Amino acid sequence: MTDAISVLKAHESKLLAYINRRCRNSSLSEDIMQETLLRVIEQSRKNEIEQPLAYAYRVADSVIFAQARKTGRETEIGDADFESDVPLADEVLEHKQRTEIFRKALAELTPLRRTIFVKRYLERKSRQEIADEMGIGLESVKKHLVRAMVDLSLATGARAAANKKQDAP
Amino acid sequence: MSDEDKLSVPILETAADWADRQDELTPHERAEFRGWLAASPAHARAYGMMRHAMLDTALLDASRDVAVTVRTRLITPRRLAWVAAAGMAIAAALLVFLYPRIPAPSPQVAQDYATHPGQRADWRLADNSHLFLNADSEVGVQYLPGARNLSLARGEAIFEVAKDPARPFHVVAHAVTVTAVGTMFGVDLMNDAIGVRVYHGVVTVARADAPTRTLHKGDWLTLDTRLGAQSGHFDPATYQTWRGDWLEADKMPLSYVVAKLNRYSATPIVIGDAVPPDAVLTGRFHLSNTDTTLKLIGATLDIAAVRKDGRITLMPHRG
Numbered sequence: 120m121t122d123a124i125s126v127l128k129a130h131e132s133k134l135l136a137y138i139n140r141r142c143r144n145s146s147l148s149e150d151i152m153q154e155t156l157l158r159v160i161e162q163s164r165k166n167e168i169e170q171p172l173a174y175a176y177r178v179a180d181s182v183i184f185a186q187a188r189k190t191g192r193e194t195e196i197g198d199a200d201f202e203s204d205v206p207l208a209d210e211v212l213e214h215k216q217r218t219e220i221f222r223k224a225l226a227e228l229t230p231l232r233r234t235i236f237v238k239r240y241l242e243r244k245s246r247q248e249i250a251d252e253m254g255i256g257l258e259s260v261k262k263h264l265v266r267a268m269v270d271l272s273l274a275t276g277a278r279a280a281a282n283k284k285q286d287a288p
Numbered sequence: 289m290s291d292e293d294k295l296s297v298p299i300l301e302t303a304a305d306w307a308d309r310q311d312e313l314t315p316h317e318r319a320e321f322r323g324w325l326a327a328s329p330a331h332a333r334a335y336g337m338m339r340h341a342m343l344d345t346a347l348l349d350a351s352r353d354v355a356v357t358v359r360t361r362l363i364t365p366r367r368l369a370w371v372a373a374a375g376m377a378i379a380a381a382l383l384v385f386l387y388p389r390i391p392a393p394s395p396q397v398a399q400d401y402a403t404h405p406g407q408r409a410d411w412r413l414a415d416n417s418h419l420f421l422n423a424d425s426e427v428g429v430q431y432l433p434g435a436r437n438l439s440l441a442r443g444e445a446i447f448e449v450a451k452d453p454a455r456p457f458h459v460v461a462h463a464v465t466v467t468a469v470g471t472m473f474g475v476d477l478m479n480d481a482i483g484v485r486v487y488h489g490v491v492t493v494a495r496a497d498a499p500t501r502t503l504h505k506g507d508w509l510t511l512d513t514r515l516g517a518q519s520g521h522f523d524p525a526t527y528q529t530w531r532g533d534w535l536e537a538d539k540m541p542l543s544y545v546v547a548k549l550n551r552y553s554a555t556p557i558v559i560g561d562a563v564p565p566d567a568v569l570t571g572r573f574h575l576s577n578t579d580t581t582l583k584l585i586g587a588t589l590d591i592a593a594v595r596k597d598g599r600i601t602l603m604p605h606r607g
Contacts, residue, residue, distance in 0.1 A: 124587065124588065128571070141344070141345075142345060143345050143346070143349065149534060149572065149574070150574070150577075152572075153572075153574055153577070153580055153581075153584065154580070156584060157580055157583055157584060157587075160583070160584070160587040177336075177339070180339070180340060180343040180344075181343060183343070183345055184343040184344075184345060184348070187345040187348050188348065214345070214346050215346075217344060217346035217347075218346040218349045218350050219350075220346075221344075221346055221347045221349075221350035221351075222350040222353060222354075224350075225350055225351065225354050226354075233354065236351070237351055237354055239308070240342070240347075240351055241348075241351045241352065261305065264304070264308060265301040265302075265304040265305050265308070266301070268304035268307070268308065268338060268341070268342065269297060269300045269301055269304055269338075271341055271342075271347060272300070272304070272337055272338050272340075272341035272342070273300075274341075275341065275344070275346075
């Protein structure tokens with residue numbers, strides 16, 4: 120358990136810089152950092168984490184998001200400890216810039232697609248509820264939803280980060 | 289580029305579908321998801337990217353803006369005014385609630401300044417010196433024509449001393465006297481130890497059984513009845529962090545950390561017999577979030593915090 124922590128300790132400032140950029144209100148960064156470390160410790164007690172650093176970044180994303188949404192329910196971090204690129208803080212755009220990019224990408228979606236995405240993502244309605252409300256098929260809801268998600272995820276240059284070769288530690 | 293091929297739109301769409309359903313998967317579907325994730329590194333990357341985007345609070349904000357542009361049309365100006373008024377009333381109530389009560393200083397008589405656990409405060413003294421009190425701390429102040437005598441009864445205080453060479457500024461903590469002319473320094477009572485930090489200027493530290501020491505800006509000194517004297521340097525600019533809820537520990541003994549935590553904890557924290565009080569800790573610890581901090585300390589030193597009989601006792605972790 121102390122192994123995961125010692126790996127993270129060595130990267131503490133990088134992780135904090137990442138959290139700073141990633142979250143809207145950087146005065147919460149320290150709290151998020153603390154919560155992230157705690158979650159990694161708890162998880163490493165249950166299972167061995169193969170990629171503690173990559174895992175910590177995903178936990179940080181989840182903690183930031185859960186806090187922004189202010190729901191008691193946590194976003195599932197996923198029990199799969201998959202390998203993924205560790206984002207470098209200076210490759211993450213400022214929160215404001217990212218909001219602007221997402222705003223544009225949302226505006227570029229067709230009105231139907233945008234409405235379906237907002238109902239699912241923000242209002243957290245089930246796909247079936249959305250289908251019923253809008254009088255369209257379930258398969259159609261899914262198609263619009265995943266297309267919207269792909270467009271949005273490609274918008275921030277997240278793709279560039281995802282395609283980047285794994286040269287991070 | 290081959291990477292571009294791997295992250296094709298169909299893979300991204302499948303990743304989006306998994307990411308969207310992540311909270312609702314049945315055990316069977318979860319097994320299927322894991323199989324898909326493990327099938328190709330491209331799958332894992334596509335999923336990581338999707339998750340990264342969907343968990344971005346910037347996307348949350350942008351989506352809210354989209355949703356709000358639809359809704360604001362429904363709110364009449366009158367209702368908006370009511371919402372604004374309610375917001376201001378809440379802000380005003382918060383201000384009243386948070387603003388510390390400041391007793392008027394009285395220069396003629398000795399006066400005590402104290403804070404409750406979890407509360408910090410600061411005061412301007414009669415000579416324009418500033419007193420900053422950490423949580424659960426107490427300082428007695430007695431101003432005489434030829435001297436300014438203060439005593440730290442418990443906790444931690446920082447003094448920003450107004451220059452007055454005719455009246456030296458003494459702070460007594462247990463058997464130790466810290467003297468300043470015009471400077472800024474902190475005195476910290478941590479169980480059996482007394483810590484002094486100089487943020488600006490020069491102070492002298494005297495104890496009956498030891499030679500007087502002089503500390504300059506950026507010097508710290510800890511006099512511990514068990515561990516003896518230790519000293520070193522710090523960045524005086526970190527003064528502001530003292531005012532926050534965070535403790536920056538750099539190889540700090542557990543007993544000091546616990547003393548500081550106790551200033552914020554509603555339940556007293558004690559170090560059990562089987563735990564070495566001198567085990568050192570490094571890192572940033574949240575002082576007012578006791579539970580989280582104790583868990584973090586517990587994980588680092590492999591000890592457990594046990595709540596019993598109205599106190600929290602730190603004990604060796606039992607596997």
